[in-house]
Amino acid sequence: MAINKSNKSKFIYTILAWGISGLIFFPILWTILTSFKTEAEAISASPSLLMFDWTLENYRDVLARSPYFDHFWNSVVISLGSSLLGLLIAIPAAWSMAFVQNKRTKNLLMWMLSTKMLPPVGVLIPIYMLFRDFDLLDTKIGLVIVMTLINLPIMVWMLYTYFREIPNEILEASRMDGANIIDEIFHVLLPIALPGIASTLLLNVILAWNEAFWSLILTAANAAPLTAFIASYSSPEGLFYAKLSAASAMAIVPILILGWFSQKQLVRGLSFGAVK
Amino acid sequence: MATTNSRSLARLMLFPSVLLLLAWMIVPLCMTLYFSFLDYNLLTPGNDEFIGFVNYEFFLTDPAFIESFFNTLLLVTGVLFITLVGGIGLAVLLDQAIWGRNYVRIMVLAPFFVMPTVSALVWKNMLMNPVNGLFAHFATWIGVDPIDFFAQMPLFSIIIIVSWQWLPFAALILLTAIQSLDREQLEAADLDGAGPISKFLYIVLPHLSRAITAVILIETIFLLSIFAEILVTTSGGPGYASTNITYLIYTQSLLQFDVGGGSAGGIVAVILANIVSIFLMRLIGKNLEG
Amino acid sequence: MGSITLKQVTKSFGKVNVIKPIDLEIKDGEFIVFVGPSGCGKSTLLRMIAGLEDTTSGTIEIDGKDATDTPPSKRGLAMVFQSYALYPHMSVRNNIAFPLKQAKMSPEEIETKIANAAKILNLDTYLDRKPGQLSGGQRQRVAIGRAIVRQPSAFLFDEPLSNLDASLRVNMRLEISELHKSLATTMVYVTHDQVEAMTMADRIAVFNAGIIEQVGTPLELYNKPVNQFVAGFIGSPKMNFMNVKSADNNPTATIGVRPEHLVISKDSGMWHGTVGVIEHLGSETFLHVHIESGDTLTVRADGNCDIQYGDKVYLNASPDKVLHFDANGLTLPLEAALKTA
Numbered sequence: 086m087a088i089n090k091s092n093k094s095k096f097i098y099t100i101l102a103w104g105i106s107g108l109i110f111f112p113i114l115w116t117i118l119t120s121f122k123t124e125a126e127a128i129s130a131s132p133s134l135l136m137f138d139w140t141l142e143n144y145r146d147v148l149a150r151s152p153y154f155d156h157f158w159n160s161v162v163i164s165l166g167s168s169l170l171g172l173l174i175a176i177p178a179a180w181s182m183a184f185v186q187n188k189r190t191k192n193l194l195m196w197m198l199s200t201k202m203l204p205p206v207g208v209l210i211p212i213y214m215l216f217r218d219f220d221l222l223d224t225k226i227g228l229v230i231v232m233t234l235i236n237l238p239i240m241v242w243m244l245y246t247y248f249r250e251i252p253n254e255i256l257e258a259s260r261m262d263g264a265n266i267i268d269e270i271f272h273v274l275l276p277i278a279l280p281g282i283a284s285t286l287l288l289n290v291i292l293a294w295n296e297a298f299w300s301l302i303l304t305a306a307n308a309a310p311l312t313a314f315i316a317s318y319s320s321p322e323g324l325f326y327a328k329l330s331a332a333s334a335m336a337i338v339p340i341l342i343l344g345w346f347s348q349k350q351l352v353r354g355l356s357f358g359a360v361k
Numbered sequence: 362m363a364t365t366n367s368r369s370l371a372r373l374m375l376f377p378s379v380l381l382l383l384a385w386m387i388v389p390l391c392m393t394l395y396f397s398f399l400d401y402n403l404l405t406p407g408n409d410e411f412i413g414f415v416n417y418e419f420f421l422t423d424p425a426f427i428e429s430f431f432n433t434l435l436l437v438t439g440v441l442f443i444t445l446v447g448g449i450g451l452a453v454l455l456d457q458a459i460w461g462r463n464y465v466r467i468m469v470l471a472p473f474f475v476m477p478t479v480s481a482l483v484w485k486n487m488l489m490n491p492v493n494g495l496f497a498h499f500a501t502w503i504g505v506d507p508i509d510f511f512a513q514m515p516l517f518s519i520i521i522i523v524s525w526q527w528l529p530f531a532a533l534i535l536l537t538a539i540q541s542l543d544r545e546q547l548e549a550a551d552l553d554g555a556g557p558i559s560k561f562l563y564i565v566l567p568h569l570s571r572a573i574t575a576v577i578l579i580e581t582i583f584l585l586s587i588f589a590e591i592l593v594t595t596s597g598g599p600g601y602a603s604t605n606i607t608y609l610i611y612t613q614s615l616l617q618f619d620v621g622g623g624s625a626g627g628i629v630a631v632i633l634a635n636i637v638s639i640f641l642m643r644l645i646g647k648n649l650e651g
Numbered sequence: 652m653g654s655i656t657l658k659q660v661t662k663s664f665g666k667v668n669v670i671k672p673i674d675l676e677i678k679d680g681e682f683i684v685f686v687g688p689s690g691c692g693k694s695t696l697l698r699m700i701a702g703l704e705d706t707t708s709g710t711i712e713i714d715g716k717d718a719t720d721t722p723p724s725k726r727g728l729a730m731v732f733q734s735y736a737l738y739p740h741m742s743v744r745n746n747i748a749f750p751l752k753q754a755k756m757s758p759e760e761i762e763t764k765i766a767n768a769a770k771i772l773n774l775d776t777y778l779d780r781k782p783g784q785l786s787g788g789q790r791q792r793v794a795i796g797r798a799i800v801r802q803p804s805a806f807l808f809d810e811p812l813s814n815l816d817a818s819l820r821v822n823m824r825l826e827i828s829e830l831h832k833s834l835a836t837t838m839v840y841v842t843h844d845q846v847e848a849m850t851m852a853d854r855i856a857v858f859n860a861g862i863i864e865q866v867g868t869p870l871e872l873y874n875k876p877v878n879q880f881v882a883g884f885i886g887s888p889k890m891n892f893m894n895v896k897s898a899d900n901n902p903t904a905t906i907g908v909r910p911e912h913l914v915i916s917k918d919s920g921m922w923h924g925t926v927g928v929i930e931h932l933g934s935e936t937f938l939h940v941h942i943e944s945g946d947t948l949t950v951r952a953d954g955n956c957d958i959q960y961g962d963k964v965y966l967n968a969s970p971d972k973v974l975h976f977d978a979n980g981l982t983l984p985l986e987a988a989l990k991t992a
Contacts, residue, residue, distance in 0.1 A: 091458075098457040102465050105451065109528065110468035113475065115495070116483050128493040174381065177374030185371035195642050197378070200386050202638035204586050206610040207631040208389035210396060210620055215389070234385045241378055257703050258736035260723040262750035262797070266370060272749075276740040295476040297589030298607075302615065315478045316593055326487055333479045344474040345467055348533075364705045366722060 113337070120144070120330035127326035143331035150328075151314065153335060160310035162225050163300075164293035167232030168286050171240045174233070176282070179244035180270065184253055194245065197238040205235075205298050216303055223305045231303065232293045239292070240285055247281025248274070284350030287343065291351075294340050311336040390631065396624035403618035416625035425601045425609060426626070430633075432516055433605040436523070437584045441577060443524040448531030448576065449569070453561070455532070456539045466533070473529040481593040484522045485511065515595045515603035522590055527583075531576045538572035539565065578641050585634055606630050653714065653804035653837035654679045655700060660709035662695055669695050671861045672709065677805075677839060682831050685841045686848040686884070687858030694809055696858075697841045701807050702726050714804060724753075729798035730807040733814065735790045737782035743793050744778040750801045768796040771830075788819045795830070805837035812847065824850060845885050849873070857881050879980035882907050888937060890974075891948045904978040910937065910951040912972040915958070920965030922948065926958055940964060 119127050121139045147153060182190050212231070213222075221227030251274065259273045275282065297312045304313050315336050318329050344351065397416050401409040420426055455465060472480065488495050489510040497507035510518040542565065550560050586607050591597055597604035597612065604612075610630060614623025655677040662670035670692045677683050685693035698704040700711060702723035710719045718726055729750070737746050747768055751761045769775045772792045782790055791811060798806055808827070812820045828851050831838050842848055848855045849869045857864045857872065857880070865877045869885075876882035882890050890907045914920075915938070924942035936956040940948045948966060958964065975983040 095458050095460070098454065099459040099461070102454050102457075102459045103461070105454070106465045106468040109525070110471055112480070112483055112488060112525070113471050115487065116479075119487065174377050178378035181371035181375045185367050187368075193375075193379070197382060199638050199642060200382050201582050202585070202634050202641070203386060203390075204607060204627075204630045204634045205588075206586070206607045206623075207393055207627040207634075208385075209610065209627060210614050210624055211389035211392035213615070214392075234381060237378060237382060252734055252736065254732045254734050254736035255738060257701075257723070258730065258732060258797075259738070259749070260703065261701060261728065261730040262801070263724045263753035264749075265724060268753065273738060277738070279740075291474060295474070297477045298586060301478075301589060301592065302611075312476045312478050312589065315476065315482060316589065318482055326493070329482060329486060333483060337475050337479050340476075341471060341474045344470065348466065348470055364703070364722075 113341075116330045117334050117338075118330075119326055120334045122327050122330075124325055124327045127330070143327045144335070146328050147332045147335065151317070153314070153332070156309055156311050156314040157335075157339075159225060159304075159308055160294055160312075163228045163232060163308075163310050164290045166225070166229040167236065167293050168240075168289040170229065171233045171237055171289060172244075172282065172286060175237060175240035175244055175285075176270075176275075178241050179248050180274065182241070182245050183248035183251075184256060194242060197241055201235070201238045209302070212299075213302065222303060223307045223309075225308045228300065228303060228308055228310070231299045232296060235296075235299070236289045236292055240289055243285045243288065244278075244281065247278050247285070250281075251277055280350060284347065287347045288351055291340055291344060393624045393627045393631075396620050397628050399621045399624075401619075401621040401624075403620060409621075412621070416621045417629070420622055420625045420629060425604065426606075426629075428601045429604045429606050429609040432601075432603065433585070433607075435516060436520060436587060436605055437581060439517075439520040440523045440527060440584055441580055443520070444527045444531040444580065445573065445576065447524070447528050448535045451528070451532040452535035452539050453565070455536050466536075469532055470529045472525050473527070473533075475526065477526065477589040478593055480526055481522055481590040484518075484525070485594045489518060511595050511603075512599065515599065519587075519590055519594060519603055522594070523584065523587060527580055530580070534572050534576055535569060538569050542568050574644055578644070581637065581641060585637070606633070654712075655805060655837065655839070656712040656715075657696075657700075658710045658712070660696070660699065660711060661707045662692075662699060662704065663707050669861055670699070670707075673863055675856065675863065675866065677837060680835045680837055682828075682838045682840065682851060682853045684848040684852035684855045685839065685858055686843065686845055686855055688884075689843055691858040692861040693841050693843075693856075693858040697807055697809055697839060700839065701728055701730050727804045728807055729801060729803035729805075730809065731791075731794045731798050731811045733810040735782070735794040735811075735814075737790055737793055737797075739782050742779050742781055743774060743785070743796075746782065746793055747796045747800055750797060754801060764800045768800045771799070772796050772826075787815050788823065791815065791823055792826075795827070799830070799834065803836070805839060808838065808840040810842055811840075812842070813844075820847075827851065846887060849885065855885075857884055859884075875982075876974070877982055879905060879907065879976045879982070882974055882976075882982070888949045888951070891946070892976075893944065893946050893948075902977045902983060903975040905976040905980070907974040907976065908948070908968045908972065910949040912968050913948060913950045914967045915950060915952060915956075916965040916967055918965065920967040922966040924948070924964065924966070926960060926962045926964055929956075929958065929960060938964075940966060942966070 120143055121141070122137050123140055123142070126137050182194060216222045216227055219227075221230070255277070256269055256273060259269045264272065294310075295312065297316075300310050300312045301316055304310070315332060318332055398411055398413060399409045400412045400415070451469065455462060455469070459465065486494070491497050491507050491509035491512075494507075496510070500507040508514070546564055546568075547560060550564055555563070587605060588607050588611065591603055591605065591608045592611075595603040597608050601609070606626070607630070610623050610626040613619050613626060655675075657673055657675040657677075659672045659674060660670060661668065661672050673696065685697060687693045695704060699706050702718070702721060706719050710717050712718060713721075713726060713728070738749065741749065744765055747765050748761050751764060756764075765778070769778060772795060774789075774792055774796055777785060777789060777793075782793065785793065794811070811827075812823050815823060824847060827838075827840075831851075840847075840851065852869055854866060854868055855872055856866045859880050865872060865881045867875075872881060872885045876885060879892065883892065886909055888910050890909050891913070892905050892907050894905055895901070895903050922940075922942045922944075924940045927939040927941050927947065929939075930937040932954070934954050936952045936954060938950040938952055938956070938958060940950055942948055950966065952958070971985060975985070977983055
């Protein structure tokens with residue numbers, strides 16, 4: 086009797102959960118399906134979910150129209166480059182704050198996070214002009230610098246929360262065992278913190294991949310990552326749903342897959358250690 | 362708890378981060394501040410003279426500023442409200458015993474990984490378009506007039522799109538937080554005779570406060586500078602109906618080339634953000650660092 | 652060699668003096684235990700000896716050489732931590748090899764030393780496991796193994812047994828004592844558990860609020876505590892204290908009697924009271940007697956004691972087993988105390 090009742094509620098909850106999550110996922114599913122339709126079918130007033138003539142033509146058109154792979158490569162270089170550079174700067178800082186605490190540590194962390202609160206428009210003009218004067222407009226290196234800086238506070242904070250979970254005694258043990266600071270960081274701290282470092286890297290790759298403000302403003306044809314490439318579909322090509330869908334699918338699918346694979350670590354990283 | 366040796370080492374290792382962030386914050390900010398007092402337009406070069414607070418006067422008294430100020434407020438609070446309420450609901454639902462929870466999680470999480478430009482384009486064209494959009498088809502099918510979302514309710518449409526992007530984030534953080542709740546607390550509440558509603562109000566919700574704080578903090582950081590969604594869908598229109606402060610300053614400085622005016626706007630935006638951040642920092646200072 | 656000398660060592664965090672000037676000589680090969688309540692500074696002093704904390708003033712000499720400013724990695728000491736502090740990402744073998752690799756030893760030498768340590772500590776079967784797969788007692792052994800392989804001039808133990816369950820703790824206590832006998836290396840051992848201190852130490856240093864109250868062999872501390880604090884800290888169950896009405900010619904403010912020195916009588920004695928809770932341990936019985944002055948005295952009686960809850964009893968103690976303390980808590984010499992009484 087009890088089993089029956091709990092199974093019944095499980096059934097209801099399952100239907101509800103699948104229904105709602107299906108609705109949330111629907112726009113993405115619809116985009117991917119539409120990318121395989123013909124333009125006529127894509128705007129059909131009685132759209133079909135699966136029963137249509139599947140075609141790869143849209144993908145061929147998108148690739149022919151603009152150098153998708155160049156933009157893809159730009160996105161890879163910018164997001165990965167800025168995340169790796171960020172790690173290089175953030176790891177020592179996070180080590181300091183997590184293991185050599187003083188009264189100012191907390192204020193410093195708050196300050197770092199508060200730089201994230203600074204609206205990009207506050208520095209838009211100077212950055213634009215500095216970039217123009219230093220020939221950094223529309224270059225990958227320029228965007229790597231900006232992405233590194235805007236994500237640095239998040240990286241430091243994430244790494245800090247991961248490092249904090251490592252007992253100080255383990256690092257002290259390595260000092261007692263005769264390790265110097267280099268050995269301590271490379272042979273003890275980093276291997277132990279590897280999952281945390283990996284998820285910091287991943288989250289920042291995703292944030293940088295999807296960043297749109299600076300990407301749209303500071304790049305043009307040469308260094309434009311996929312966010313800017315897609316924006317060029319805003320009109321009037323946006324009316325060609327199937328091609329728009331194909332381009333969109335190509336922009337989001339790589340990061341979607343990466344995100345799905347790493348969702349467990351991401352959730353912890355995303356909350357700055359507020360949930361475990 | 363450390364030695365002098367490690368303390369000086371720590372300072373050395375902190376140095377690059379602090380220096381970079383300081384430079385990133387101070388240098389451009391000072392330049393913005395400087396420009397904001399100039400009559401500086403890229404279209405009329407060489408004519409940049411000191412004009413005091415005129416730029417501020419123009420910016421602050423511009424009806425567009427008032428409108429975009431409230432739009433910004435509405436956008437941030439609207440999205441926060443939808444994602445928190447929806448997120449808590451989803452988190453409670455996904456915490457139940459259900460079949461295929463992993464697949465459900467994957468589907469719910471997906472919108473978070475979609476870049477803003479793509480989600481804006483997909484919603485604008487394929488879902489909300491008044492002629493060929495799916496919503497319009499659906500409206501016709503049930504026999505009502507399709508809504509022209511971006512003409513009739515531009516800001517609300519953008520709130521919907523942004524909420525869709527951030528709902529997964531809120532839901533997943535909150536779900537993880539709920540799952541970390543000690544089951545014995547709930548069992549104790551059962552024995553004390555608490556019903557599902559009082560269990561939620563007195564045990565689950567207080568347990569979530571840390572996670573809710575984190576969600577508010579992080580979402581606010583990103584929501585204050587929403588840009589691409591507006592650029593791609595409405596370009597701030599009609600009129601200024603969907604312009605937020607970020608977008609207003611963008612149009613002023615990079616579309617109208619009014620560096621002075623844009624800079625004054627930038628400084629105003631920084632001050633407003635500081636007010637919000639002081640408030641938020643207090644909140645997390647108490648709540649996040651247990 | 653492993654003598655450690657502390658000269659006027661102090662430590663303060665800001666304005667708080669955690670360690671007030673301490674002088675202590677730890678002899679080569681000695682097993683010394685720092686014991687005291689939590690927050691008394693014993694762990695801080697150990698960490699200062701290790702070099703993990705700065706010394707605010709004074710000097711720490713190791714083997715006659717000033718090591719006050721030497722970093723921990725260069726002091727030649729080994730430490731076993733309360734949480735074991737094993738490297739979670741390394742196998743047991745690599746955990747033990749880590750200090751040897753840091754000392755740039757040849758792989759063959761490392762192999763021999765690991766095999767040796769594994770044999771002493773019965774770790775052979777676990778060598779390729781990760782710490783996460785071991786029980787608390789096994790982890791403790793690995794931590795000790797990691798400490799002994801490098802043949803340090805002294806071992807520092809920071810409450811090493813406090814995370815183990817009671818029965819395991821007794822076993823490990825014996826093993827560490829055994830290890831000390833066979834290695835004959837200096838060991839400095841911090842604990843808050845006076846039983847550990849009494850059973851393992853050659854000498855005990857009793858800490859309280861940043862100072863050492865008394866240093867001596869376990870029996871010295873038990874029989875001749877210098878003050879009320881040491882008297883109360885050493886011995887289990889705790890010594891009973893009773894306040895004495897002050898009189899001009901009598902400096903005694905408090906008297907103390909250990910539970911094992913109280914004798915129960917049915918008809919007469921120095922104190923009269925009602926029996927409260929009775930704890931039967933089989934080998935002995937602890938009675939909590941509420942006496943007329945309002946104090947509760949703990950009495951250690953025979954295992955087969957037939958006294959019931961609520962019985963009225965008299966308690967006696969031989970005068971030479973009663974300790975007298977003055978108003979400052981210092982122990983008064985027995986003869987003087989008895990004369991004035």
